[in-house]
Amino acid sequence: MREDLLIPARHGMAVRLAYGDTVTIVNESGTQVVDTWAFCADDLSHAMSMEHSRVENGRLCAREGGQYVTDRREPILYVTQDASPGVHDTIMAACDPQRYINLGCKEPHRSCSCNLHEAMIAIECPIAKTPQPLNLFMNIPIGEDMTLIQGSPLGKPGDFVTLRALRDCIVAFSACPQDITPINGHSPSAVPLIIERGNVGAGAH
Amino acid sequence: MREDLLIPARHGMAVRLAYGDTVTIVNESGTQVVDTWAFCADDLSHAMSMEHSRVENGRLCAREGGQYVTDRREPILYVTQDASPGVHDTIMAACDPQRYINLGCKEPHRSCSCNLHEAMIAIECPIAKTPQPLNLFMNIPIGEDMTLIQGSPLGKPGDFVTLRALRDCIVAFSACPQDITPINGHSPSAVPLIIERGNVGAGAH
Numbered sequence: 001m002r003e004d005l006l007i008p009a010r011h012g013m014a015v016r017l018a019y020g021d022t023v024t025i026v027n028e029s030g031t032q033v034v035d036t037w038a039f040c041a042d043d044l045s046h047a048m049s050m051e052h053s054r055v056e057n058g059r060l061c062a063r064e065g066g067q068y069v070t071d072r073r074e075p076i077l078y079v080t081q082d083a084s085p086g087v088h089d090t091i092m093a094a095c096d097p098q099r100y101i102n103l104g105c106k107e108p109h110r111s112c113s114c115n116l117h118e119a120m121i122a123i124e125c126p127i128a129k130t131p132q133p134l135n136l137f138m139n140i141p142i143g144e145d146m147t148l149i150q151g152s153p154l155g156k157p158g159d160f161v162t163l164r165a166l167r168d169c170i171v172a173f174s175a176c177p178q179d180i181t182p183i184n185g186h187s188p189s190a191v192p193l194i195i196e197r198g199n200v201g202a203g204a205h
Numbered sequence: 206m207r208e209d210l211l212i213p214a215r216h217g218m219a220v221r222l223a224y225g226d227t228v229t230i231v232n233e234s235g236t237q238v239v240d241t242w243a244f245c246a247d248d249l250s251h252a253m254s255m256e257h258s259r260v261e262n263g264r265l266c267a268r269e270g271g272q273y274v275t276d277r278r279e280p281i282l283y284v285t286q287d288a289s290p291g292v293h294d295t296i297m298a299a300c301d302p303q304r305y306i307n308l309g310c311k312e313p314h315r316s317c318s319c320n321l322h323e324a325m326i327a328i329e330c331p332i333a334k335t336p337q338p339l340n341l342f343m344n345i346p347i348g349e350d351m352t353l354i355q356g357s358p359l360g361k362p363g364d365f366v367t368l369r370a371l372r373d374c375i376v377a378f379s380a381c382p383q384d385i386t387p388i389n390g391h392s393p394s395a396v397p398l399i400i401e402r403g404n405v406g407a408g409a410h
Binding site for chain 2: 045049051052054055056058059060061071072073087091092093096098099102128129130132142145146147148
């Protein structure tokens with residue numbers, strides 16, 4: 001069963017996935033970062049963890065065929081397909097109101113952190129904190145001497161990533177509203193999602 | 206007022222610091238990683254955050270003269286002096302019992318995560334989660350294609366880092382007991398701490 005959804009530009013969305021369901025995140029513009037989180041359905045305090053995933057993968061982000069784990073090192077999302085350059089950030093915190101104040105914004109600015117909490121509240125699953133997101137399509141080159149560069153996106157329109165739920169979970173997304181730094185090519189855009197349900201076992205691993 | 210403490214090899218310790226106090230962490234062996242956390246004294250759920258510090262510093266770790274911030278992007282620890290190669294990890298999760306099971310250990314193994322919780326309980330400040338630590342002296346080179354290498358330490362005996370509290374806080378440490386990977390030179394050792402109190406304003410910034 002296929003379900004097509006659209007995250008409006010600069011907004012968020014949370015979706016319940018059962019074990020085996022997949023979600024495809026489409027980078028329609030080719031320049032849109034999508035902050036992504038996952039929470040176990042039976043315990044929202046048990047969440048996907050970038051710091052544990054980095055250790056388990058021996059890599060900053062997982063590749064096609066790799067997986068993300070929780071803060072208890074339990075598998076939660078499997079990378080079924082990565083039709084992009086495979087460059088995703090796992091080390092930059094989600095943007096939040098204070099980030100935009102620090103960047104000099106005088107007016108309130110939408111943020112990935114608020115998008116996450118809005119999206120979780122919308123499905124009646126409020127959470128206390130904003131975990132480190134999986135920043136899909138975000139390009140943060142690491143320079144010599146450990147410097148972090150706010151890179152422009154490397155992808156092309158229509159790139160996508162498909163993630164499969166390795167347990168019942170809630171997956172939340174934010175179409176990143178950042179338009180001060182170049183990480184979204186200065187033009188935040190909407191993000192199509194494709195959910196496919198009921199494929200348990202069809203290549204789940 | 207100076208206070209000399211010693212974290213036994215493979216164990217943890219938590220210390221209360223007032224604004225302006227400093228703690229010096231000594232790498233006596235030259236090969237010892239020290240996982241470091243900080244929690245605001247008035248709200249233990251408000252903690253030093255590596256993901257927010259990376260964004261604010263534009264760098265994987267802070268240099269001498271730089272600072273670490275909390276998950277609300279508020280300053281918490283200032284790097285007064287870094288008498289080491291300046292290579293510290295902020296992207297690898299603290300080791301925990303599951304990590305050692307995954308590494309093939311058949312017997313229980315001490316871990317940085319348990320050391321943190323033991324140390325916080327010892328001063329009657331239990332916490333719910335293990336934040337991403339500042340892994341002082343830990344060398345994790347990032348290879349091409351985003352791979353993470355468990356490097357051997359780069360320092361020499363007697364290297365040290367001095368951190369100054371930019372607010373009243375609890376700072377916790379773990380003398381990392383990892384002896385399966387080479388990150389501690391395969392030989393976990395004790396860690397001297399030097400606390401200096403009452404120097405408010407003496408070059409705090």
